[in-house]
Amino acid sequence: MQQKKLSSFLALACGLLAALPAHALQVVATLPSLAALAKEVAGPHAQVEAMLSPRQDPHYADAKPSLVLALNRADLLIFNGLELEVGWLPGLVRQARNPKILPGAAGSFDASRFVQKLHVPATLDRAQGDIHPGGNPHFAWDPRAGAAIAEGLGRALGQADPAHAADYQKNAAELAGRLRALAASEQKRFQALAAPQRQVAVYHDSLVYLVDWLGLQQVTTVEPRPGIPPDPAHLAKVIGQLKAVHGLALLQEEYYPRSASDQVVRLAGGRVAVLQGGARFSEGQRYDEYVRGLAAAVFAAITSK
Amino acid sequence: MKRTLIFATLAALATRPVAAADLPADASPVALSAEDQAALNAAVAADQAPPPAAASGASAGSNPAISLLFGGSAAAFSRADPQQLGGHDATASGFNLNYLELFAESNVDPYLHFQTSIAIGKDGVELEEAFADTLALPGNLQVKAGKFLSDFGRINPTHPHVWSFADQPLMAGKFFGPDGNRGMGAQLAWLLPLPWFVEAKLATQAADGSCCNRSMFSDAGRPVRAGDDLLYTATLRTFVPLNDDWSLYVGASGQTGPNPQTTGLGTQIVGGDLYLRWRPVADSERRSLSLQVEQAGRRRDLGGKIVDDQAGYAHLVARVAERWETGWRSEWASGVANDPLDPQWTDLRTRHAVQATFYPSHFSRIRLQVSMDRPNWLNTPVYGALLMLESVIGSHGSHGY
Numbered sequence: 001m002q003q004k005k006l007s008s009f010l011a012l013a014c015g016l017l018a019a020l021p022a023h024a025l026q027v028v029a030t031l032p033s034l035a036a037l038a039k040e041v042a043g044p045h046a047q048v049e050a051m052l053s054p055r056q057d058p059h060y061a062d063a064k065p066s067l068v069l070a071l072n073r074a075d076l077l078i079f080n081g082l083e084l085e086v087g088w089l090p091g092l093v094r095q096a097r098n099p100k101i102l103p104g105a106a107g108s109f110d111a112s113r114f115v116q117k118l119h120v121p122a123t124l125d126r127a128q129g130d131i132h133p134g135g136n137p138h139f140a141w142d143p144r145a146g147a148a149i150a151e152g153l154g155r156a157l158g159q160a161d162p163a164h165a166a167d168y169q170k171n172a173a174e175l176a177g178r179l180r181a182l183a184a185s186e187q188k189r190f191q192a193l194a195a196p197q198r199q200v201a202v203y204h205d206s207l208v209y210l211v212d213w214l215g216l217q218q219v220t221t222v223e224p225r226p227g228i229p230p231d232p233a234h235l236a237k238v239i240g241q242l243k244a245v246h247g248l249a250l251l252q253e254e255y256y257p258r259s260a261s262d263q264v265v266r267l268a269g270g271r272v273a274v275l276q277g278g279a280r281f282s283e284g285q286r287y288d289e290y291v292r293g294l295a296a297a298v299f300a301a302i303t304s305k
Numbered sequence: 306m307k308r309t310l311i312f313a314t315l316a317a318l319a320t321r322p323v324a325a326a327d328l329p330a331d332a333s334p335v336a337l338s339a340e341d342q343a344a345l346n347a348a349v350a351a352d353q354a355p356p357p358a359a360a361s362g363a364s365a366g367s368n369p370a371i372s373l374l375f376g377g378s379a380a381a382f383s384r385a386d387p388q389q390l391g392g393h394d395a396t397a398s399g400f401n402l403n404y405l406e407l408f409a410e411s412n413v414d415p416y417l418h419f420q421t422s423i424a425i426g427k428d429g430v431e432l433e434e435a436f437a438d439t440l441a442l443p444g445n446l447q448v449k450a451g452k453f454l455s456d457f458g459r460i461n462p463t464h465p466h467v468w469s470f471a472d473q474p475l476m477a478g479k480f481f482g483p484d485g486n487r488g489m490g491a492q493l494a495w496l497l498p499l500p501w502f503v504e505a506k507l508a509t510q511a512a513d514g515s516c517c518n519r520s521m522f523s524d525a526g527r528p529v530r531a532g533d534d535l536l537y538t539a540t541l542r543t544f545v546p547l548n549d550d551w552s553l554y555v556g557a558s559g560q561t562g563p564n565p566q567t568t569g570l571g572t573q574i575v576g577g578d579l580y581l582r583w584r585p586v587a588d589s590e591r592r593s594l595s596l597q598v599e600q601a602g603r604r605r606d607l608g609g610k611i612v613d614d615q616a617g618y619a620h621l622v623a624r625v626a627e628r629w630e631t632g633w634r635s636e637w638a639s640g641v642a643n644d645p646l647d648p649q650w651t652d653l654r655t656r657h658a659v660q661a662t663f664y665p666s667h668f669s670r671i672r673l674q675v676s677m678d679r680p681n682w683l684n685t686p687v688y689g690a691l692l693m694l695e696s697v698i699g700s701h702g703s704h705g706y
Contacts, residue, residue, distance in 0.1 A: 053549060055587035060667075062584060063706050064552060065502040065544035072445065072496060087667075091703040094418055097496060099441030102415060126698070130667060227666055229627055257589040257627065 032281035054278030071096035081112030082137035129225030203252030242268035249301035273301035369411035372699035376403035390478025476616035482519035536562035576601030652681035
């Protein structure tokens with residue numbers, strides 16, 4: 001009986017191994033939004049996997065050993081860069097024993113290299129909080145960044161799998177075009193609003209790219225400094241700042257705490273708009289659907305009375 | 306001729322020629338005779354072209370990541386010698402320097418990663434770890450060589466700045482030594498080609514030094530005359546992601562080595578560990594709950610007499626809010642009569658501790674810990690309370706799970 005159990009277990013394990021498509025390019029992305037971009041550029045030629053959930057704060061992911069397995073068989077690793085994943089990714093990459101995805105190798109795709117960076121600090125001091133030396137890493141919100149990353153992915157996928165290079169280039173160009181058009185039309189829609197309406201507050205200083213794309217004006221942050229939770233004195237200051245702003249929207253990602261924000265809008269007036277932390281890649285959401293949803297959520301929050 | 310062959314083999318390994326299957330369909334490799342292939346390999350070896358250096362990530366050029374870690378505490382114990390075992394523990398009432406560690410790491414080239422940890426403590430400067438590990442060996446293998454903490458259980462391979470309590474568990478102090486089990490040596494680690502994570506490790510290390518090989522040659526500093534004068538450690542570890550929020554990490558470790566009194570069987574230590582963690586990934590307060598249990602048994606041949614003892618601990622640590630953590634730990638360690646290492650430790654010793662920790666940011670923490678220790682050789686328990694400050698500056702790498 002015991003033996004039968006063991007042999008059926010082994011058969012299942014072998015079956016699982018055999019079920020993996022033998023020749024599809026293996027692509028692993030840290031963030032679901034980057035995975036969604038890769039999926040569209042790669043089309044049917046690659047198997048794309050996201051390491052994190054979109055509901056998860058990418059600063060503080062656990063370095064689960066199970067993530068090593070995906071990295072071990074990856075042909076291409078797509079990561080955000082600018083030290084967003086510095087707390088958990090480097091050790092996993094070393095453990096993966098995969099020369100294809102080592103820093104500097106062709107299969108190591110640092111998305112931040114393709115993006116116009118904002119908030120590159122002039123001085124570096126941790127007294128300023130958890131700041132990122134290379135610039136603000138939260139660009140995955142911005143379809144203009146998405147377009148540039150898609151083009152970079154077209155080239156990187158072509159390098160990893162030259163047989164389908166033409167397909168990747170074509171998909172990338174098509175996707176980049178669509179994202180730039182989307183960026184422009186949303187920008188126009190927001191620009192039509194009066195300037196005071198476009199004032200927003202944010203929880204963590206992570207929406208600068210969204211603010212820049214939609215032509216918003218960021219009045220203040222709930223966190224006094226990046227990564228430092230607010231204390232009551234700081235909140236009182238924030239409430240003071242926000243009372244001057246009429247009908248304000250407080251934007252924050254779904255993985256940040258809500259109670260301080262709820263109190264702020266209760267006392268200062270306005271509303272909290274909780275934004276999706278990333279594309280719902282595992283549920284099949286495309287990147288353009290995701291950023292369109294973001295713009296819609298922000299628009300609804302700043303235009304509702 | 307022989308040398309050329311060695312070079313050719315090395316070059317072939319180093320350059321990892323592209324397998325035909327990896328090439329695009331329209332670029333099939335030219336068919337080569339065996340001689341031509343050998344000539345090609347030799348030519349590559351002769352040119353000895355240095356491989357392209359691994360470009361570093363987005364940041365900081367080719368500088369290694371360097372950080373300084375500090376731990377200091379104010380302690381109050383109910384007796385002058387509180388019987389603490391760890392080299393980084395507070396050992397007296399008043400102010401204690403637990404550790405100052407200089408930590409540096411970097412990829413060396415596309416093949417090696419190097420890291421070192423140099424500790425400055427109450428006993429002076431000490432090289433804790435300095436080792437290179439491979440990045441790109443075939444066959445899912447990874448080799449580590451240098452001075453490193455042995456991969457036995459969960460506490461031993463780690464440094465105090467990742468511990469959940471302010472002192473070293475009794476098990477580690479009694480079996481491995483105040484600095485944990487470590488030494489110069491080499492380790493081979495294999496990631497098994499399975500659909501779930503299983504890693505097997507086998508290491509051999511020097512067996513001397515009272516800091517770090519307490520159950521082996523301790524202070525003896527003996528020359529290595531044969532293979533059984535070295536320490537061998539084997540570990541098997543598997544990770545089970547129960548779902549997004551729950552994970553289970555279990556391991557088994559075994560160690561065999563010499564001791565000064567042995568008549569041939571030496572010392573063996575066998576242990577098991579379990580780490581069960583609940584961390585809802587979408588929780589905005591970053592709450593988590595972790596249960597960690599380690600148990601080890603030791604068997605020593607002391608002048609022909611076989612002596613067994615056991616030790617272990619269990620701890621439960623709860624991250625209750627973004628900045629707050631609390632934890633409880635219970636420990637046990639048995640003793641035997643006429644133990645040359647611990648003559649007084651003839652019976653069970655237990656210790657219990659609770660801690661509460663505040664994290665001002667990701668880079669610092671302040672921990673309050675109170676404990677009650679019952680060494681069998683004292684009539685009254687030892688009570689302790691300490692307040693510990695820990696901080697990290699600079700660029701510090703990521704930690705394991």
